[in-house]
Structure formats: C-alpha cells, structure tokens
Amino acid sequence: MEENYDLIIVGAGPIGLACAIEAKRNNLSYLIIEKGALTNSLYNYPLYMTFFSIAERLEIGEIPFNCISPKPGRQEALEYYRNIHKYFNFNLHLYEEVLDITKNDKAEFDIKTNKNNYSSKNVVLATGFYDIPNMMNIKGEDLPKVHHYYKEAHPYSFQNVVVVGANNSSVDAALECYRKGANVTMIIRGEGFTKNLKYWVRPDIENRIAEGSIKAYFNSTITSINEESVSVKTPNEELEIENDTVLALTGYHPNFDFLQKLGITLSNDALKTPNYNTTTMETNVNGLYLAGVVCGGMLTNIWFIENSRVHAKQIVEAILAKQNAN
Incomplete structure (x- = not known):
C-alpha cells in the first residue's frame, strides 16, 4: 500500500535530520529515506578525521553536542547523530534508495525506491555530494x-x-x-x-x-x-x-544527472549551480526543495553543517506558508 506524507526527505545526513526535526515540531507527516547508513557520508569519512568546526556548530535541534575536545572527530559525531535519532525517534528508512521522483495528476510527488512507493506533497533533497568523485x-x-x-x-x-x-x-x-x-x-x-x-x-x-x-x-x-x-x-x-x-582525493560533486532528471535546472557554467530560491530553498520545481551542500553545485566548499542547518527552518516555514495560503 502506498504511503502518503506532507514531506519526504531524501538523505539522512545532519541536514536531512534537521529538516525532520522541523517537520516533526510543526506536526507535518514526514519520512526520511536514506540509501545507506545514518549520516552515511560521515560514516565514510576517514576513521580519525577531526572536524574544522567546533562541536557547537555541528548541533541540530538545539540538542547540545558534548565532547572532550573543542573540535570533535568522526566517532564523536556519529555518536551525537545516533543520539539525535534516539531522542527524536525519526520516521526513518535506512538502506533504501530513491530511484525516481515524478509529479502526479494531483500535483504531488510519487517517489519510487528500490523497496516501495510513496507519495508526498513536498520533497527535500538533502543528498550531499560525497557519492561521486571528481x-x-x-x-x-x-x-x-x-x-x-x-x-x-x-x-x-x-x-x-x-x-x-x-x-x-x-x-x-x-x-x-x-x-x-x-x-x-x-x-x-x-x-x-x-x-x-x-x-x-x-x-x-x-x-x-x-x-x-x-x-x-x-x-x-x-x-x-x-x-x-x-x-x-x-x-x-x-x-x-x-x-x-x-x-x-580530488573532491566530489552532487548527482547532477539525478537533479536534472527531476526537472531542476542547473547554471550553464562549470559550477552547475541548481536553481533554487535562497529564502525558501524551493527549486524551479514547485514543492521540491534543496538543503545542505547539494545547493552549491560544484562549489562543495561553501555549504557546511554549520551554515546550512538554517535550511531546515526555511523549508518548513515555506511549506507551512503554502498550507496556510490554501
């Protein structure tokens, strides 16, 4: 049986989780779909990596990130985001890959994965950039x-x-x-x-x-x-x-083919910047939003956890504004 939601979030990285927190706090029905492990990109980081940011700037949901040293490592970050999931008990499907997202005759989204089909009024792509090397x-x-x-x-x-x-x-x-x-x-x-x-x-x-x-x-x-x-x-x-x-280790980039398949337009230059509203984070496809580093196109060094956490509130506020307008 197909499941219906107000919001489906593709990607269970820190920013995808932040979007889920905002959805939950505002009583939106939601689902996070992640093709790998929880915070899959962080899991795949080098074992002994230390973050540039201090722990406080990696926090989401106003939940404190406590660690011994000012700059946490990979293991501490994984522990923190696991505890975030334990605290909020997200509606979360791991190891499920989104294959396609299309608009139906109700102007809503049909989401096909390798395991199930869903429908949603809105979709957030918080898919990061770590899967495709340059x-x-x-x-x-x-x-x-x-x-x-x-x-x-x-x-x-x-x-x-x-x-x-x-x-x-x-x-x-x-x-x-x-x-x-x-x-x-x-x-x-x-x-x-x-x-x-x-x-x-x-x-x-x-x-x-x-x-x-x-x-x-x-x-x-x-x-x-x-x-x-x-x-x-x-x-x-x-x-x-x-x-x-x-x-x-020449860097990585978002899945541009997937973005274009969904109808998102990219800039014509080498940066391939996706088309989105910087206030609402909505793309040129109505109801389809971007969050996190995927917004930067080839400029994967301009968005981080610390400066893209705000995308979650921007997106949910935009969704609620549309609901109230109807």
Missing part, C-alpha cells in the same frame, strides 16, 4: 591501485603512495600515511594548498615537505597511471615516479 580522466585511473576515497593509513604502510590534491582530505591522508611508514609524494595542480586548510595542519605539512619527509610537486599534474609508476608533468620536467598506490 575524476582526473587520465589513462590508468581505472586501475585497482587508484582510490578516490581514503579511510585509514594502515593499508598503505611501507608503500610508495602518491596523493593527489591540495585540500584537507589530501593533506590528512599524506600526513597519516607518512607517519605509518609510507613513502609519500603529493601532486598538486595549483601553486599551494587550499586557503581552507585546517590551521593546525598547515605548519605540519609545510614542515614535512621542507625537511623532505614528504615530497611535493606543485603546479603539476599526473598524465598517466601505470601498474608500477605514475607519469607526472611538472613546470620543469616530466617525471616517472615509482608507485604502488594512488590516492586521488
């Missing part, structure tokens, strides 16, 4: 030794590891692998590290490079990946570097 599109990128996700350093101990990227995940991986005995080389397309690099990490990586513990090639790119080496183009020469593993 590919380098070079020869050998499909080799088994190439990884676009990093969990921990132990598998790469005593290996020749190339880390691609200049962001926090790349630097964390490079430092952790080095400290577990790997021979680490960083390949960085620009002339330096991202300006958003964690302030307590920057001196560490810069000192390791200065002393020669970690090699780094700036303004450089990998041109091909081979079974036992990588080819690198630097400003001065082309190198062949002996290699066992490539950690291509």
Whole structure:
C-alpha cells in the first residue's frame, strides 16, 4: 500500500535530520529515506578525521553536542547523530534508495525506491555530494591501485603512495600515511594548498615537505597511471615516479544527472549551480526543495553543517506558508 506524507526527505545526513526535526515540531507527516547508513557520508569519512568546526556548530535541534575536545572527530559525531535519532525517534528508512521522483495528476510527488512507493506533497533533497568523485580522466585511473576515497593509513604502510590534491582530505591522508611508514609524494595542480586548510595542519605539512619527509610537486599534474609508476608533468620536467598506490582525493560533486532528471535546472557554467530560491530553498520545481551542500553545485566548499542547518527552518516555514495560503 502506498504511503502518503506532507514531506519526504531524501538523505539522512545532519541536514536531512534537521529538516525532520522541523517537520516533526510543526506536526507535518514526514519520512526520511536514506540509501545507506545514518549520516552515511560521515560514516565514510576517514576513521580519525577531526572536524574544522567546533562541536557547537555541528548541533541540530538545539540538542547540545558534548565532547572532550573543542573540535570533535568522526566517532564523536556519529555518536551525537545516533543520539539525535534516539531522542527524536525519526520516521526513518535506512538502506533504501530513491530511484525516481515524478509529479502526479494531483500535483504531488510519487517517489519510487528500490523497496516501495510513496507519495508526498513536498520533497527535500538533502543528498550531499560525497557519492561521486571528481575524476582526473587520465589513462590508468581505472586501475585497482587508484582510490578516490581514503579511510585509514594502515593499508598503505611501507608503500610508495602518491596523493593527489591540495585540500584537507589530501593533506590528512599524506600526513597519516607518512607517519605509518609510507613513502609519500603529493601532486598538486595549483601553486599551494587550499586557503581552507585546517590551521593546525598547515605548519605540519609545510614542515614535512621542507625537511623532505614528504615530497611535493606543485603546479603539476599526473598524465598517466601505470601498474608500477605514475607519469607526472611538472613546470620543469616530466617525471616517472615509482608507485604502488594512488590516492586521488580530488573532491566530489552532487548527482547532477539525478537533479536534472527531476526537472531542476542547473547554471550553464562549470559550477552547475541548481536553481533554487535562497529564502525558501524551493527549486524551479514547485514543492521540491534543496538543503545542505547539494545547493552549491560544484562549489562543495561553501555549504557546511554549520551554515546550512538554517535550511531546515526555511523549508518548513515555506511549506507551512503554502498550507496556510490554501
């Protein structure tokens, strides 16, 4: 039997949970559908990752996030969001993937998943960006030794590891692998590290490079990946570097094909910014809302938990305003 709701939330990350809290507090019938685990992206973060934000800025639902150190790690965050679910007892379906969302003749949404069918007056996409890596599109990128996700350093101990990227995940991986005995080389397309690099990490990586513990090639790119080496183009020469593993931590992006399939228009430039109202978070599709990092298109570094928590209230206020107008 098909179930009907005021609001279906796709994605059980922190922002999806925040949307559910607002829906519950305002007596809207709702369902969260998540294709993986609770806060699936956080679960897939590196095991020992430390957040840039302090615990207070990761809070949702006005529930305090207590931890020993000011900046929590992955494990503490998972514990916090599990407790959030225990407290609010969300209507939540995990390990269920949304396959399609279409408008029906009642101008409502039919939601098809791999397990069931639902209908809803409104839909929120809080799907994040972590599922699709930015590919380098070079020869050998499909080799088994190439990884676009990093969990921990132990598998790469005593290996020749190339880390691609200049962001926090790349630097964390490079430092952790080095400290577990790997021979680490960083390949960085620009002339330096991202300006958003964690302030307590920057001196560490810069000192390791200065002393020669970690090699780094700036303004450089990998041109091909081979079974036992990588080819690198630097400003001065082309190198062949002996290699066992490539950690291509080049970032990730939202599922643009899915957004367009639902009728959401994207900007014509390389940023692919979705079309939405910044006050209500409603897209060009009536009743379809965006929340969280998915709003940024390719600019996945402009929205975080701390500055997109407000999307939940904006969306529910917009839904209630429509209900009251009718």
